Amino acid sequence: MALVLTEEQQMLRESARGLLASRAGVSHLRALRDAADSLGFEPAVWDDIVAMGWPGIAIAEDCGGLGYGHVGLGVVLEEAGRHLSPTPLQSAVLIGASALDRLATTAQRQALLPAVVAGERRLALALQEGAHHAPENTASPARREGRGWRLSGSKRLVLGAPGATDFLVIARSDGQPGDRSGLSAFLVPADAPGLQVEPRSLVDSGPAGALRYADLQLGDEALLGSPGGAWQGLETALDIANIGLAAELLGLSTEAFERTVAYLRERKQFGRPIGSFQGLQHRAAELYAELELARSLVLKALQAIDAGDPQLSLLASSCKAKLCEVAQRATNEAIQMHGGIGMTDEFDIGFFIKRARLVQHCFGDYNYHLDRYARLSGF
Amino acid sequence: MHNRAFLSVSKTYCMFKSGVTRTEKQEKKVADLDAFRAEVREWLEANCPASMREPVRGFEDIYMGGRKPEVRHPDQPLWCQRMAQRGWTVPHWPAEYGGAGLDRDRVKVLRQEMDRINARSPLESFGISMLGPALLEFGSEAQKREHLPPIARGEIRWCQGYSEPNAGSDLASLQTRAEDCGDHYRINGQKIWTSYADKADWIFCLVRTDSSGSKHEGISFILFDMASEGVSTRPIRLISGASPFCETFFDNVRAWKKDLVGEPGKGWSIAKYLLTHEREMISAFGTAPRQSLGDAALAHFGRDAQGRLASPVLRTEIARYQLDSLAFSATMERVGDEVKAGQGLGAASSIFKYYGTELNKRRHELNLAVDGESALGWSGEIYDGGVVCRDWLRSKGNSIEGGTSEIQLNIIAKRVLGLPD
Numbered sequence: 001m002a003l004v005l006t007e008e009q010q011m012l013r014e015s016a017r018g019l020l021a022s023r024a025g026v027s028h029l030r031a032l033r034d035a036a037d038s039l040g041f042e043p044a045v046w047d048d049i050v051a052m053g054w055p056g057i058a059i060a061e062d063c064g065g066l067g068y069g070h071v072g073l074g075v076v077l078e079e080a081g082r083h084l085s086p087t088p089l090q091s092a093v094l095i096g097a098s099a100l101d102r103l104a105t106t107a108q109r110q111a112l113l114p115a116v117v118a119g120e121r122r123l124a125l126a127l128q129e130g131a132h133h134a135p136e137n138t139a140s141p142a143r144r145e146g147r148g149w150r151l152s153g154s155k156r157l158v159l160g161a162p163g164a165t166d167f168l169v170i171a172r173s174d175g176q177p178g179d180r181s182g183l184s185a186f187l188v189p190a191d192a193p194g195l196q197v198e199p200r201s202l203v204d205s206g207p208a209g210a211l212r213y214a215d216l217q218l219g220d221e222a223l224l225g226s227p228g229g230a231w232q233g234l235e236t237a238l239d240i241a242n243i244g245l246a247a248e249l250l251g252l253s254t255e256a257f258e259r260t261v262a263y264l265r266e267r268k269q270f271g272r273p274i275g276s277f278q279g280l281q282h283r284a285a286e287l288y289a290e291l292e293l294a295r296s297l298v299l300k301a302l303q304a305i306d307a308g309d310p311q312l313s314l315l316a317s318s319c320k321a322k323l324c325e326v327a328q329r330a331t332n333e334a335i336q337m338h339g340g341i342g343m344t345d346e347f348d349i350g351f352f353i354k355r356a357r358l359v360q361h362c363f364g365d366y367n368y369h370l371d372r373y374a375r376l377s378g379f
Numbered sequence: 380m381h382n383r384a385f386l387s388v389s390k391t392y393c394m395f396k397s398g399v400t401r402t403e404k405q406e407k408k409v410a411d412l413d414a415f416r417a418e419v420r421e422w423l424e425a426n427c428p429a430s431m432r433e434p435v436r437g438f439e440d441i442y443m444g445g446r447k448p449e450v451r452h453p454d455q456p457l458w459c460q461r462m463a464q465r466g467w468t469v470p471h472w473p474a475e476y477g478g479a480g481l482d483r484d485r486v487k488v489l490r491q492e493m494d495r496i497n498a499r500s501p502l503e504s505f506g507i508s509m510l511g512p513a514l515l516e517f518g519s520e521a522q523k524r525e526h527l528p529p530i531a532r533g534e535i536r537w538c539q540g541y542s543e544p545n546a547g548s549d550l551a552s553l554q555t556r557a558e559d560c561g562d563h564y565r566i567n568g569q570k571i572w573t574s575y576a577d578k579a580d581w582i583f584c585l586v587r588t589d590s591s592g593s594k595h596e597g598i599s600f601i602l603f604d605m606a607s608e609g610v611s612t613r614p615i616r617l618i619s620g621a622s623p624f625c626e627t628f629f630d631n632v633r634a635w636k637k638d639l640v641g642e643p644g645k646g647w648s649i650a651k652y653l654l655t656h657e658r659e660m661i662s663a664f665g666t667a668p669r670q671s672l673g674d675a676a677l678a679h680f681g682r683d684a685q686g687r688l689a690s691p692v693l694r695t696e697i698a699r700y701q702l703d704s705l706a707f708s709a710t711m712e713r714v715g716d717e718v719k720a721g722q723g724l725g726a727a728s729s730i731f732k733y734y735g736t737e738l739n740k741r742r743h744e745l746n747l748a749v750d751g752e753s754a755l756g757w758s759g760e761i762y763d764g765g766v767v768c769r770d771w772l773r774s775k776g777n778s779i780e781g782g783t784s785e786i787q788l789n790i791i792a793k794r795v796l797g798l799p800d
Contacts, residue, residue, distance in 0.1 A: 370695065
């Protein structure tokens with residue numbers, strides 16, 4: 001497959017840029033933050049996104065989606081990164097819908113996904129328990145009880161928790177923390193008795209939360225897929241999530257870089273533009289080269305999802321690790337090269353570094369994925 | 380809902396529009412390529428000597444042709460001659476200049492079929508990689524007909540006369556003079572870092588035909604025979620012990636006017652065009668090596684209880700290198716595909732030159748870290764002639780030759796990012 005965007009994918013990029021820039025840009029994010037909005041997004045914007053068909057881009061046609069593929073979703077996420085768009089695209093579409101798609105049986109997918117595509121249900125993945133991403137260490141138990149299940153435990157860093165209609169909870173039905181087998185996935189309605197959703201205030205001011213649940217009673221139909229057999233689907237869903245988040249980081253880093261280069265051209269000190277100094281020119285040029293390399297890896301990994309590439313995990317980890325590295329460098333340089341004004345809340349560049357660190361952390365940071373990349377490479 | 384309709388309708392539209400005719404065309408193209416592949420496969424089986432189906436052992440094992448070729452194996456000139464008869468030493472050049480006029484897809488098939496039987500490249504030279512593309516772009520019909528076929532046949536070996544003692548990164552300040560003497564120029568001056576000048580038959584050379592204007596004006600691109608009276612060369616011994624470069628001296632050398640490429644005084648644009656080819660050639664060193672550094676390190680250090688390479692800091696460095704190497708290869712692939720699709724990245728050759736050579740230096744440093752004392756051997760059979768060590772030292776030149784890393788960063792900053800002077 002040629003490593004380029006098709007004409008149609010470029011058109012999709014233009015239409016995504018048009019909507020997100022005008023309806024969900026950085027000023028919109030600032031307004032939501034200043035209003036301490038608990039939902040974290042504007043319902044009217046979500047309606048527009050649903051009308052564009054984006055929740056169904058990567059969902060198969062037999063489940064109500066467009067079957068257009070993950071390269072298309074990646075193009076939209078890159079634009080969401082560029083504009084820091086506060087929407088449920090990441091939490092409900094990239095992460096929630098992908099996880100359901102990979103964890104559920106065919107019958108469950110066909111029954112549940114059409115409502116996700118239609119924007120009526122927004123799923124949030126509840127996985128992380130400790131301070132770091134370690135899915136095989138999931139400990140919170142799910143116990144068989146009659147024909148149903150009883151779940152107890154707590155989850156943190158549940159993206160999109162305040163606006164979710166349902167949670168996709170990963171629990172341990174068998175084995176010990178550290179085992180890959182024995183994990184099960186459950187679909188839990190947000191209003192289930194015994195489920196507490198606590199909003200959490202994180203650095204990017206986006207909507208995240210924690211879950212607490214004790215003796216949460218679920219029917220057997222809440223189980224997605226087979227009991228104890230969630231690992232394979234979960235791992236693929238996490239690979240997809242990480243590649244999609246890498247696409248967001250690519251857009252975010254590129255925008256932060258372009259804003260910085262524009263500032264280097266206009267800001268004058270010592271009677272000349274600071275962009276004329278070679279010390280800054282070379283740092284900017286190195287970063288540009290890094291961004292071009294990052295772009296290639298993201299596209300390659302997105303194509304690998306759609307092609308069912310057996311090397312998907314290796315590409316997902318290489319892509320997330322590289323984008324974590326480049327996003328960190330791009331946002332750090334953005335602050336430094338803007339100087340004092342970059343430290344002010346009034347100036348927008350700070351929003352980029354805040355969102356970058358949250359996305360870098362989610363589902364494994366640079367250290368996690370570089371280690372996983374080495375392991376998958378055989379050393 | 381119309382936007383959602385846009386996405387799905389346009390998808391159907393594209394499939395419909397391109398429908399039947401595109402498919403038939405594509406099928407014919409595939410059939411043609413398959414037929415070509417079968418022909419290539421059969422010909423290679425019959426004509427590639429068994430000795431040429433083994434990998435080259437080091438740089439000296441590559442056949443570069445010329446009037447007095449360095450022949451390591453008697454099959455090298457034979458293999459070159461057979462391939463040249465098909466035009467396959469330069470398959471993408473037009474047939475009238477010694478090539479086979481193959482399109483990209485056919486060139487790719489030829490390379491794949493050669494790789495399939497591990498066939499060596501029959502001929503590599505600066506004539507093929509550098510002068511050829513410049514002549515095809517800027518040369519007169521007579522110049523192309525005179526100079527390209529001998530390059531394709533491996534009969535004439537070329538060298539490049541660019542750098543001078545006082546014109547390195549600031550190449551345009553070169554001082555080698557060419558005086559107009561009617562039907563010829565008289566050339567005086569000195570070049571340095573001339574690769575294989577002592578082994579080359581002809582030189583493509585930057586000379587100053589006019590010193591009245593700015594430094595970029597008055598430079599001309601001229602070709603002459605290295606056997607001419609007044610040419611002398613002196614190899615330069617490098618830190619690696621090898622002497623691939625020379626100092627080259629011109630003392631009243633005669634060069635014919637018919638061998639001046641393009642217009643007098645307009646050679647700088649040819650020089651820049653050629654430099655992009657040189658950069659791409661050098662940056663190819665940055666693609667991943669065949670043997671994995673991880674495997675090599677495991678042989679020395681083994682694994683820890685969790686199965687990881689038992690040298691954690693080295694493990695991290697190797698992973699970082701391999702990750703960047705993967706991203707670099709993907710970028711070469713993407714830019715190649717973008718060029719095919721009529722898109723393309725500005726200043727791609729500068730990004731590749733900068734990143735590829737820095738990567739290559741990192742790889743050689745990691746070779747030292749992985750192999751330890753074995754990598755420090757300079758000579759003797761036990762150290763395989765010091766090849767790891769000498770290649771490591773040689774790699775330091777990659778980010779200097781063909782425009783330093785710093786010059787590439789200047790080009791990116793100014794031409795791509797539009798940062799001011």
